Amino acid sequence: RVTIPARGEVTQVLALVGKGITFDTGGYSMKPPAGMYGMKNDMGGAAAVLGAMRALADLRAHIPEGTEVRAYVAAAENMVGPDAMRPGDIYRAANGLHVEVTNTDAEGRLVLADTLTVACQEGATELVDLATLTGVKISALGNDIAALFSSDPALTDRLKAASLAAGELVWELPLHQPYLKAFQKGTLADLKNSDMQPAGGSIKAALFLQQFVTRSWAHLDIAGNAAREENATGWGVGTLVEYVLAR
Template sequence: MRYPEFQFLSSQASQVEQSCHVFGIFEKHDTTPDTSHLTSVPFYHEIIAPLIKESRFTGKQGTTATANLLHSIGKVMLIGLGKQEVIDQETIRQAAATVYRTAVQLHTPSVVVDFIGLLTDENHLKAFAEGILLSAYVDERFKSKKDTTTTYLKKVYLLNAKADDQVIQLAQKITTGANLARDLVNAPANYVTPSMLAQTATDIAQRHGLELTILEKEDCQRLGMGAYLSVTQGSSQPPKFIHLSYKPKSINNQSDFKKIALIGKGVTFDSGGLNLKTGSAQIELMKFDMGGAAAMLGAAEAIGAIKPNKEIHFIIAATENMINGSATKPGDVVTASNGKTIEIDNTDAEGRLTLADALVYAEKLGVDAIVDLATLTGAIMVALGTRIAGLFSTDSKLVNSLMTASPRTGEKIWQMPLEASYLQSMDSIIADMRNTGNKKGGGSITAALFLKQFIQKTAWAHLDIAGTVWTDKPWSYHNAGATGFGVRLLVDWVLNS
């Protein structure tokens, strides 16, 4: 897939006269469009005003009106931006997605975009570029016949915008990371194995000069990672514990979080183990159970290209959760690398076991903050649906910084409670704890409380992304399939926290 190129214009240039001319329009409080900024457009009275009237266009957010005028100026597209006072980066990003998808419908390879001067703000410009680039993502890797009939958008000419190529390049670096995560989650589990994740990390390290350590099974045994290794026992695929590090030459900023560890759940296929997934558990979609790992690698790709003034460690305990004669059995007791013993109550609560040893490993690095992303529980989908991830943490500074990053990226998170009394539901008669609770309800909370037992004092946050990593239907700048959730949130947080 060739992504669109961006070019800045100082005026309506003759060389793009046959493009599609795109105008962003606000909605007034009386639900009529605000066209005051368009009256100086040469073809306003002849084309735009009649189009608004005939289509009953109001400027409501997400609405469009189009006209095909190839005999004169080309095509015209009106994009509703909604009320001016509520415009933010996500509004711009979604409007860009509407521009892209409508341009494809109109079979136009180029557009000239005038968004009422909104793109003179560099944050809005970045969001617009992200919306175009995320919308342009297409995955045809596993199809025998490629689409040769669609006219994809190739050129985006920006009028009345801040002419800043560095902002566009930043958006390109971030969306490259997000689209890498989409590639990884979309791919089938016979393609994305633990070894393939390790190879992807190797490629990123070589591309951007990052440090890489890959621990093999024997290395993990020496470190006492019994929780993680218990999940690997039923698979013929060798486990790979991946540690990718970005280290700047010096760190001299005033951030609270100068040295960060990011951990992603990397279960490349989750059968449920001996507690086999059946019925509505959607075993056929369990290739996406490495969505957290995909987000880590996507973030590493972006961070490696951007090179911020912070030290970032990306950690993935990669494995499959499969069944053979050696698979962990319900009732088995395993020992994590911090010495805690765990009774395996349910082999389908495997992600927290891999994360447990990854958290212990990360804290030993002496970082200022640890954030893990995991498709951890179906319970979070019951609570928050498919467009909001659950945030669990007891560190207010970390929570506030993540919550501040969320609206800038449009990747929504919601803080959930860490009710300490729920930990009792994981009491075990024979071990320190069980890996699941024995009471109904609160499954995402007890999972987060389990993880908390493997953090001693470092600021830590857990993001349960089980609902947000995948979409069955396209919406906004997401095609059906993997969303790449978490990459843009993490990168924004790293850059601005």
């Protein structure tokens, strides 16, 4: 965790959470070679959060008084090994829910879930996470537009305004609660991490994350946005900076 302390008495704590999978092989649900190449970019969300914090540190005098900003990096590698999770394993998440791992290549949501839980437990009043989370987001919106999910309409409006000011495009997708049932049936756990069906996959992944937050929260799926031809774009830094400064 990295923190920019508030000027004056703390009245709000903004948590910026980034998926930081430094390399993603898919684990035992291994990706094909073409899908694995470039997976060093699976930490694009965490990189954007750290980039925003660096910019905000330079702009600290412009952060609204009473606002504390925290960055959380959900860092891991997804590799095959003797201690790696296997399909069918069940574990207890940080908030006490039990999760069955049906697909080890749906690992980002697992580290994000625990990180979001910790951020809430440590007093965050509002959370925004960024993650290169789902390939089907690229199918839906391409590489220029990020998918926005939010539990709070006011937060949604602020993020849309911030993205517009930063010149970064977002499109809101719904948190359609009935889709969560696909992660709840056919398991001894509270949730599966995947139903192995691509249809609605970005929405279902966001719904999974929502089970681990207890505050106002938004999720930006930046799969495809974070890199162009293996070059990092820094997508999300501008939106996060504008969001914090306008908060």
